[in-house]
Amino acid sequence: MAPEMYQDEILLSPPSRRDVTPEVWRDYVTKRATAHRRCAGCAVLDACLYRAVVEVDVSGFLACTSEAERRRMRRDLGIEVQVDSSPYGTARVGGGPVDHAEVVSARKAHPDETCRQLADRLGCSTSTIKRHLRQEREGRGGGAVVTMERPSMTDVLDAFDRLDTSRRV
Incomplete structure (x- = not known):
């Protein structure tokens, strides 16, 4: 690995x-x-x-x-897969859930930082940062789990x- x-x-x-x-x-x-x-x-x-x-x-x-x-x-x-933003949703690396607005605010406050730097700043994974920024770009601002039949x-x-x-x- x-x-x-x-x-x-x-x-x-x-x-x-x-x-x-x-x-x-x-x-x-x-x-x-x-x-x-x-x-x-x-x-x-x-x-x-x-x-x-x-x-x-x-x-x-x-x-x-x-x-x-x-x-x-x-x-x-x-x-369609969306991530549950509740504390009991999808497990992630870090100290707990990161609020969507917090990620968006951090990006606005530090526009030149990489996703890795923002993740370090907020104590979460780069994947979490990218997911929240992608949701913001797509106008989804967080989201709930969608229940569908799994393939x-x-x-x-x-x-x-x-x-x-x-x-x-």
């Missing part, structure tokens, strides 16, 4: 190819390929992928997928197999 690999800011916030230099793009592609290979060889990949797609809305690179790929898989599966592991693995990146290692 190499948590520092998956916590690299470039994997947490992938660049748009048209917005970066060729060197930065190559760095991103190399780091993603390395993380993908390591993830693909993990004994708990299937369970990790299922949890990341069906149970918990996480940010960054996880289970050989990006956030965009997991959103694509959810659309394909006809599910099977086979359904999730089939959706993964339909991703272009699942065939590139």
Whole structure:
């Protein structure tokens, strides 16, 4: 396991190819390929992928997928995953729930800080920061758990197999 690999800011916030230099793009592609290979060889990949797609809305690179790929898989599966913001909702790293307004206020107060710096400032994970900022961009400002029929592991693995990146290692 190499948590520092998956916590690299470039994997947490992938660049748009048209917005970066060729060197930065190559760095991103190399780091993603390395993380993908390591993830693909993990004994708990299937369970990790299922949890990341069906149970918990996480940010960054996880289970050989990006956030965009997991959103694509959810659309394909006809599910929506939102995180319960109650103290008894989805477990997270840190000292307790982080208020959505607190994350948005911290971003406004410190616009030049990275997600990792904001997470350190608020005592939570980078994934939590990214989730709240994404919800704010999408106009969802937090949210409740949506109850839907869960897809099977086979359904999730089939959706993964339909991703272009699942065939590139």
